[in-house]
Amino acid sequence: MKADIQIVNVYPDLLGTYGDRGNSIILAKRLSWRGVKSQIIDICFDQPLPKDAQIYCLGGGEDVAQVSAAKQLSESSNFDYAIKQGAVLLAVCAGFQIIGGSFPDLNGSACKGIGILDANTFKNSSKRSSRAVGEVVADPSAGLGLATLIGFENHSGLTRLGNRTTPLGSVRKGVGNGYAKLEGAIDGHVVGTYLHGPVLARNPTLADMLLSWVVDDPLPELDDSEIDQLRAHIRN
Amino acid sequence: MLNGKRMRLWRMKVAIWMGLGFAKTTKALGLGQGEQLGGRVCLYVYPMAIHDLAKGKKTALISGTNGKTTTTSLLRAALALPAISNENGSGQINVISNTGGANLPSGITTALFSAHAEDSFCVFEVDESYLGEVARAVLPKVIVLLNLSRDQLDRVSEVKMLAEKWKTALELECLANVHLVVNADDPMVVWAVGNRGGGELVTWVGGGATWSADATTCPNCGGYIRRDTSNSWFCECDLKQPEYDWWLEDNGSFCVEKNNKDKIPILLDLPGSFNRSNALMATVAATFFGIKKEDAFEAMRNVTEVAGRYKKVKFSRGNITFRLRLLLAKNPAGWCEIFDILDPSSPVVVMAINAKIADGQDTSWLWDVPFEIIGKRYVVSSGERGWDLGVRLKYAQVEHKVVTDLSDALSHAVDTAIQRTESRGGKQCIKMDYVANYTAFQSLQKVMSSDKSYSKVLRKVRPL
Numbered sequence: 001m002k003a004d005i006q007i008v009n010v011y012p013d014l015l016g017t018y019g020d021r022g023n024s025i026i027l028a029k030r031l032s033w034r035g036v037k038s039q040i041i042d043i044c045f046d047q048p049l050p051k052d053a054q055i056y057c058l059g060g061g062e063d064v065a066q067v068s069a070a071k072q073l074s075e076s077s078n079f080d081y082a083i084k085q086g087a088v089l090l091a092v093c094a095g096f097q098i099i100g101g102s103f104p105d106l107n108g109s110a111c112k113g114i115g116i117l118d119a120n121t122f123k124n125s126s127k128r129s130s131r132a133v134g135e136v137v138a139d140p141s142a143g144l145g146l147a148t149l150i151g152f153e154n155h156s157g158l159t160r161l162g163n164r165t166t167p168l169g170s171v172r173k174g175v176g177n178g179y180a181k182l183e184g185a186i187d188g189h190v191v192g193t194y195l196h197g198p199v200l201a202r203n204p205t206l207a208d209m210l211l212s213w214v215v216d217d218p219l220p221e222l223d224d225s226e227i228d229q230l231r232a233h234i235r236n
Numbered sequence: 237m238l239n240g241k242r243m244r245l246w247r248m249k250v251a252i253w254m255g256l257g258f259a260k261t262t263k264a265l266g267l268g269q270g271e272q273l274g275g276r277v278c279l280y281v282y283p284m285a286i287h288d289l290a291k292g293k294k295t296a297l298i299s300g301t302n303g304k305t306t307t308t309s310l311l312r313a314a315l316a317l318p319a320i321s322n323e324n325g326s327g328q329i330n331v332i333s334n335t336g337g338a339n340l341p342s343g344i345t346t347a348l349f350s351a352h353a354e355d356s357f358c359v360f361e362v363d364e365s366y367l368g369e370v371a372r373a374v375l376p377k378v379i380v381l382l383n384l385s386r387d388q389l390d391r392v393s394e395v396k397m398l399a400e401k402w403k404t405a406l407e408l409e410c411l412a413n414v415h416l417v418v419n420a421d422d423p424m425v426v427w428a429v430g431n432r433g434g435g436e437l438v439t440w441v442g443g444g445a446t447w448s449a450d451a452t453t454c455p456n457c458g459g460y461i462r463r464d465t466s467n468s469w470f471c472e473c474d475l476k477q478p479e480y481d482w483w484l485e486d487n488g489s490f491c492v493e494k495n496n497k498d499k500i501p502i503l504l505d506l507p508g509s510f511n512r513s514n515a516l517m518a519t520v521a522a523t524f525f526g527i528k529k530e531d532a533f534e535a536m537r538n539v540t541e542v543a544g545r546y547k548k549v550k551f552s553r554g555n556i557t558f559r560l561r562l563l564l565a566k567n568p569a570g571w572c573e574i575f576d577i578l579d580p581s582s583p584v585v586v587m588a589i590n591a592k593i594a595d596g597q598d599t600s601w602l603w604d605v606p607f608e609i610i611g612k613r614y615v616v617s618s619g620e621r622g623w624d625l626g627v628r629l630k631y632a633q634v635e636h637k638v639v640t641d642l643s644d645a646l647s648h649a650v651d652t653a654i655q656r657t658e659s660r661g662g663k664q665c666i667k668m669d670y671v672a673n674y675t676a677f678q679s680l681q682k683v684m685s686s687d688k689s690y691s692k693v694l695r696k697v698r699p700l
Contacts, residue, residue, distance in 0.1 A: 013452035013460075017394070018386065022603030022631075029631050045452070045460050062394045064458045134597070152598045197600030201627055226630050226638070230623035 005031060005038040005214055006053035010079075013044045014069040015095055018154075020059025022198025023090060026207055027055060034220050045069070051078035054214040055088040058095030060155075060196045063106035066094040073098065074114045083116055088210050089190045092199055096184070096192035097121040097157050104157065117192055118162030119185055124178060131156045136174030136195055137235065138183040141167055147205045148172075149183065150234055151195025159194075161185050168193055189213050202231060244284070251282035252289075252349055259346055271334070274349070275342030286341055289348035290374035293332075295358040296521050297371055299402075300382025300419070302570050303514045304361035305337050306506065307380060309542045311518035314532035315357045315525055333359045337543055341370055357525060364398050368405025375410060378524045380417045380517050383445065384424040386601065387567040395424055399455055402428035417520045419443030419513075420478045423451040423461055423469055435478075441520055442483030444513040482520050488512035491519065491529065502533055505540045510573040544681050556654060557665045560646075564677045566595070568604035571671075575609055579667045583656040585610070586649045586668065588619035588642060588676035595674050599624040607632040614652055618645035619676040642676070642683050 007024045009016070024040045031038045043049050045068070049056075056079070061069060073079055083089055089099070097103035100119035102110045108123040124130050133154045140146035149169050158178035161167060167177070168184030168191065176183030176194050184193035191210065193199055200207040204224050212219055259274025278285050296315075298307050312333045334347040339361045351358060362370045364384065371379060381402070384395050405411070406429060418429050420440040429438060445451075454461050454471040463469050470476035481494045488509040490499040502512050515536050522532040541547040549560045565574040578585060591597045599621050607629055615636040617625040622645075626638040639645040653666050672680055 016604075018598070019600035019603030022600075022628075025603070025631055029633075062396050064396060064455075065453050068453060068458055152600060154598065197598075198603040201603065201624075201631070226623070226626055229638070230627050233623045 005036060005055065006050065007038055007040050007055045007057065008050060008053045009040065009042045010049065010056055010058045010095075011045050011069050011072070012042050012059065014065040015059040015061040017060045017062060017094075017197075019197035020057070020092055020095075023057050023059075023092070023200045023207075024055075026198065026200040027057075027211060030204070030207055030211060030222065031215070033222055034215075036215060045072060049073075049076050049079045049082075051081045053082060053087060055090070055210065056082065058089065058091040058098065060093030060095060062094075066098060066103070067105050067111055069094075070098045070103070070111060070113060074112065080114075083190065086189055086213075088213050089116070090200075090210060091117075091190070091192045093153075093155055093194060093196040096194060097155075097159065099190065099192060100159065101162075116190055117185055117187055118164040119159055119192070120162075121157040121159045124156045124158050132175035132178065132194075134174055135234065136176060136183065137172045138169035138174070138176060138195075139172055140169040141186070144168075144186070144209065145205065146209060147203070147231075148235075149193075149195060149206065150202045150231055151193070151199050152197065153194045154196055155194055157194075159185075159192075202227070202234065244288075247282045248285055248288055251278045251285050254278065254281055255285075255346065256349055259349075271336055271338035271343045271346045272340060273342070275338075275340075275345035278345050278349075279342060286345045286348065286370070287373045287375075289345065289351060290358065293351060293356050293358050293374075294525060295360065295374050295376040296378040296380065296525070297360055297362050297367065297374070297376045298380040298382065298517075298521075299362045299364050299367045300380075300425070301364060301385045301387045301567065302573070303382045303510065303517075304339065305335070306511060306542045306545070307382060307514040307518050308333060308359050308361040309335055309539055310515050310536045311380075311521050312359045313535045313539050314518060314522040314527055315359060317527060317531055317535050330356045331359060332356050334361060335543060337361065339363045340366055341373065344370060344374070365401065367402055368408070371405060371411055371414070372408060376414055378415045378417060378521050379406075379411075380521050381425045381429065382419055382443065382514075382517060383422045383569070384428075385567065385569040386604070387569075387596070395451075396455055399424040399428045403430060406430070406432055413437065415439065415524050417441060417517055417524075419445070419517065420480055421445040421469075423471075423475065423477075424455055426478060427455040427475055439481045439520055440478040441517055442480040443517050444484070444488075444510065482516060484509075484512060484516055491516055491533070493529070500529055500533060503537055505537060506542070506546055507577040508573055509576065544677070549684060553650065553654070555663050556657075557663065558650065558653070559665060559667050561667070561669050562677070562680065563669055563671045564674070565671050566673050568601055571605040574671055575606070578610075578613075578669050578671075582613065582653075582667045582669055584614045584616065584649045584653040584668055586616045586618060586645055586670045587625060588645065588670070588672040588680065589617075589621040589625045590619045590673060590676040590679070591621045591624075592675045595676075602628045607634055610634045614656065616645045616649045616652070618642055619672065619679075642679055646670070646683075 028038045091099045099116040100113045103121040104123040105111045136153050138149040160179050165185045165187050167182035171181045171183045255274040255278030258277045262273050316331045332351040344360045416438045456475045457473040459472050468477045519532040545564045547562045565571040617638045622638045622640040629636040639648050
């Protein structure tokens with residue numbers, strides 16, 4: 001018998017500012033509706049992360065919590081091991097910044113990220129628009145098989161991708177990474193995005209892309225008509 | 237030549253006259269209550285108006301993410317008691333309040349237009365971001381600090397930033413003599429108060445916290461806030477839950493004071509343990525105005541609705557009487573509280589979500605609300621963002637239908653409730669709850685107050 005797929009919410013007590021938990025709920029339900037068993041595991045700040053889970057979700061957080069989470073995560077050899085073994089990582093907003101080489105703290109000084117992704121984040125110091133807040137629409141990068149990415153952003157970071165990293169998409173509306181009209185990043189099974197909180201709620205194809213990496217068989221179609229209605233409503 | 241004092245007086249008179257004019261015009265044109273605009277015009281003409289108008293009055297300010305409007309109404313009811321009539325025992329003291337919920341400096345200024353008597357009491361709810369500004373201007377006698385949690389993160393500061401704003405404000409020299417009534421259960425609020433004045437003017441209240449997800453890291457040291465078996469919180473640094481001066485016992489049925497262990501029963505018309513906590517905070521504040529706690533609780537029993545919230549609307553179709561209760565929930569903490577009071581016998585709930593500027597334009601928070609616990613009820617998901625809620629309910633596996641128009645949603649809810657209620661012959665009463673966030677709630681009130689829309693909602697239904 002196959003073991004349940006384990007979906008880990010990494011430090012929901014630090015990185016879970018705005019609905020981030022939704023992503024693990026969505027992944028678990030989309031598995032369950034296809035007859036695949038899964039388990040959501042919340043690992044709080046003072047608990048050790050498992051090294052053998054298949055999916056890890058990192059959410060958004062406020063500045064102080066973000067620095068604490070980055071420090072704790074960089075000391076977790078289990079997490080490092082899991083990602084190197086090809087586990088799936090979805091990193092949203094502050095989580096996206098943490099997994100790069102560096103990110104700014106509350107005062108704008110550079111903090112060391114955990115370096116999973118070839119990307120660095122800087123503070124947006126432009127006086128005119130220091131914070132990117134609003135709806136985002138992005139065309140997904142070719143070859144990913146994703147539908148148009150739709151979400152909400154709320155951040156003050158500018159993230160520059162390195163040569164090894166592919167963007168998740170290019171921004172049609174909104175700010176995204178803040179460089180070259182790009183949004184998010186993808187490298188192997190690691191996905192980072194500024195579409196914050198429950199990004200998978202509006203983007204079922206992104207959810208299924210992550211799931212296709214952990215389920216051997218092709219994923220049966222689901223009835224996403226209600227989500228299509230929501231997507232149409234938002235884009236109008 | 238006018239001297240400075242007279243000049244100031246004239247400027248204020250002109251400012252008030254213009255403010256009142258704009259407020260009345262706005263109302264007459266049907267563009268709103270004019271509470272914000274009137275005050276804005278007044279403050280533009282004479283920025284010191286709020287300070288001058290509040291001068292000499294005994295004022296309480298109430299701030300926090302949730303419970304401001306209700307606590308303001310409850311405290312207002314307590315302060316309006318004839319029992320505390322003027323010293324010679326004649327007449328009732330005038331209580332000025334922004335019970336309509338206009339809680340920015342402009343709205344408070346407009347409320348103060350009607351405060352003529354020098355001895356008026358004032359009770360104002362204040363938006364969390366403006367607490368410092370308003371407190372500095374009106375120099376209150378008491379400030380009630382309820383709670384801080386996530387709300388409208390797209391336009392309001394993150395929780396820690398708000399707590400920092402409060403901390404800076406509360407350290408102001410001009411507020412050194414203000415009594416603080418503080419919810420000791422919220423680490424963010426306790427940190428903002430700090431060790432102000434050695435704690436002499438601070439009353440710690442076990443005000444409850446149904447939502448603790450925004451106080452997991454210590455605002456003082458960045459460490460991890462822990463909770464022991466009795467749910468007291470503490471951090472490795474000095475920050476910890478202060479000892480209560482007042483608290484609730486027996487699931488919120490009684491209030492107890494440290495210095496006088498008599499148990500005072502809390503009987504309210506308003507539902508929910510969170511409202512008993514609000515009543516406790518309001519009672520403690522009322523004692524600083526010379527009101528006895530027993531009298532305060534008694535007065536609060538008469539509060540049956542707050543700015544339309546908790547109002548029960550009755551109507552009938554054939555033999556069936558409907559009782560629709562209107563509830564407001566604006567953020568995850570508020571929704572968690574509402575789930576506690578949803579009528580267990582109700583087969584259908586209407587939920588409406590908008591995402592206008594006043595609501596916050598980001599609907600991500602829907603995923604912080606445990607809709608899964610709705611269980612077997614049927615939900616009609618409505619409002620401009622009914623589809624966002626629909627998808628959330630889909631994943632929570634709650635049976636639902638999206639009907640974005642509010643009138644149509646209510647119509648559908650009535651039909652469904654009739655279908656799902658077992659007919660017992662004779663007269664029957666079906667209870668339904670309608671939960672909405674801020675502007676969706678306002679829209680419903682409009683629907684209810686318009687005869688045309690009302691009949692559209694209820695079609696063949698006869699209002700009682």
